Amino acid sequence: KAGVTQTPRYLIKTRGQQVTLSCSPISGHRSVSWYQQTPGQGLQFLFEYFSETQRNKGNFPGRFSGRQFSNSRSEMNVSTLELGDSALYLCASSFSTGPETQYFGPGTRLLVL
């Protein structure tokens, strides 16, 4: 099976712009979670989607949003980008709703100038 894929892998944006990141989970996986990784704050949970519904949300401002499609693919959007949004954004998928292993993609590295 193909692993979790994320596109694009690298992105450069300027302050005030918005960005959309995409994640395709492992085939058959219905849960997708997003994380932000920065040197200062480490790995922080953004949100989780299951069957097109947001089940959990982390402590991030409303500029961060996401959605999941019927084929389980997910996107996250960040509006009005700030310098502090520069980070590695990781997507993870798991099969269902239990405490299952999350399989991570390679991430999208976002640089905000």
Add this chain to the structure above:
Amino acid sequence: AQSVTQLGSHVSVSEGALVLLRCNYSSSVPPYLFWYVQYPNQGLQLLLKYTSAATLVKGINGFEAEFKKSETSFHLTKPSAHMSDAAEYFCAVIPPGGTSYGKLTFGQGTILTVHP
């Protein structure tokens, strides 16, 4: 809120030496515990997980971890380090109860350096 603490942001060992990476969780009820590894410019790869079955959990690449409820710990060990083990290691937790299964809470990470 559930949290996890990794003692030591950097650990350095010689090739062939024992690897010990420490992780403690804060919870009166045992959570689900995971160890992940991240190589440079890559995502996270699962090493092993504890889900209330055996307290000694064996993972990939020769790693294992022991769940100790009395010490609220889940330390990661490997008897003999290899140069390829150099990476950053993360301990993570999911609280029991079913409401946050998709939300991993991570420790701050431990960078493992292996010297020849």
